[in-house]
Amino acid sequence: MQPLPRRQQQVLQATVRHYVDTMEPVGSQTLVRRFALDASPATVRSAMGALEQRGLLTQPHTSAGRLPSPLGYRHYVDCLLPPPGAAALQLERELSEVSLQWTALEDLLEHLARRLADLTGLLSLITRPRRRQQRLRTVRLAASADRLLVFVVESAAQASTLNLPLPPGGADQLPALEQWLLRCLDDGADGGAAAIPWASLPSHLQGCAAPLRRALGRQGSQREGSGVLAMGVAGLLAQPEFSRSDQLRPLLERVEQTPHELLQPPRQAPPRGGVWIGGEHPDPALAACSLVQATYQARGGAEGHVALIGPMRMAYATARAAVQTVAASLGRLLS
Secondary structure (H helix, E strand, O other), X not given: XXXXXXXXXXXXXXXXXXXXXXXXXXXXXXXXXXXXXXXXHHHHHHHHHHHHHOOOEEOOOOOOOEEEOHHHHHHHHHHHOOOOOHHHHHHHHHHOOOOHHHOOHHHHHHHHHHHHHHHHOOEEEEEOOEEOOOOXXXXXXXXXXXXXXXXXXXXXXXXXXXXXXOOOOOHHHHHHHHHHHHHHHHHOOOOOHHHOOHHHOOHHHHHHHHHHHHHHXXXXXXXXXOOEEEEOHHHHHOOHHHOOHHHXXXXXXXXXXXXXXXXXXXXXXXXXXXXXXXXHOOOHHHOOEEEEEXXXXXXXXXXXXXEEEEEOOOOHHHHHHHHHHHHHHHHHHHO
């Protein structure tokens, strides 16, 4: 992204801060008064127009003020984020004194998830540490009477066999299903079973593939352990953007069913700084949200994630500093 002139940087930063605080579009006179900008309203209005042309600000309608666009939030997070405030610094001091000597891991994770939610008013997620899923290297399918035999290879030293029910008429479809799976594994070179794009499976193979899909999903769930601790749904519902509970249903379903895919989408690395904004995340359940996350490492090669999810109108400096502080503390305690 091209750097902005100093005046446009000031105006974009002020517009984001105003909208985060008030959820109201803002005009040039308000920005000059509230933030004591060293410019006239006409100069600020010209800068706002230039930012709108760049796609960083948007105007709900002709007579309204302006508000940040998703691209504007992205530029703000990447280039204009201020230092974290007093609340984030207090959290850092607080966690520097925490020791696993006095608390169980499960109690610690629950406390940290609740502390993040209380600090930010957002939905906080902390996944329990787990080992990285190995790459699924190859799959071979064979029919035996009414059974489907599956040979799964994850590495030269790790393989397994599944004995599954074979749907009626499925034997004739096995060669095509096997070829489809192998193509998917070739495309997703570093993915495990969770990276298989089942949604793109041809319709005539879906019945035959159903037992295999369920079995591979169970294997992944067993490796992942019991999932994720989530706190702060009530705070998220209090945000004006989510005033109706049905607006949050798709997101909460993802948190409950596939939290690791939400925080670590297959085949896609997080943006710089661990901040997804709106449609940058591949899951449509996050299209109106932002997700701020960080990874922590535990002994034995296990890793987990710390995240906050909320509206795009969030205090990014506090959210990112808090998430990174919690992740660093967990890494220190669990390494």
